[in-house]
Amino acid sequence: MSRGTWDTDFGPLRGFxxxxxxxxxxxxCAGIADRFNFRTGTVRVIAVISLLLFFWLTAALYLGxxxxxxxxxxxxxxxxxxxxxxxxxxRDFGDVHE
Numbered sequence: 665m666s667r668g669t670w671d672t673d674f675g676p677l678r679g680f681x682x683x684x685x686x687x688x689x690x691x692x693c694a695g696i697a698d699r700f701n702f703r704t705g706t707v708r709v710i711a712v713i714s715l716l717l718f719f720w721l722t723a724a725l726y727l728g729x730x731x732x733x734x735x736x737x738x739x740x741x742x743x744x745x746x747x748x749x750x751x752x753x754x755r756d757f758g759d760v761h762e
Contacts, residue, residue, distance in 0.1 A: 681736035682729075690730040698736075 683694035686704060693711050697704040715722045 680733055682733050683736045685736070690726075691735070692726055692729045692733065695733065695736065 680699050681695050682691035683698055684691040685694075686698075687694040688708070693707045694704050696702070697707040711722065711726070
């Protein structure tokens with residue numbers, strides 16, 4: 665399991681998500697790669713080849729996946745002390761509007 669899919673509060677993320685942080689368009693290929701432990705580049709190459717061979721089917725599946733699959737929640741993957749600092753004081757910094 666990659667470091668990016670580990671949540672310090674709840675353990676590993678389960679399920680299938682779109683990964684907008686590592687994705688190029690909507691994060692569908694990055695989500696597939698993360699879920700099935702593939703390299704993102706490999707999934708993208710397969711998607712492009714599929715798009716060239718079966719344009720309408722691939723485009724419809726990609727659009728459907730974009731609409732149906734949830735976006736991956738943001739996960740902090742740094743040190744626990746820094747995570748605790750931002751949990752404690754992060755709300756106070758966000759309230760300042762100057």
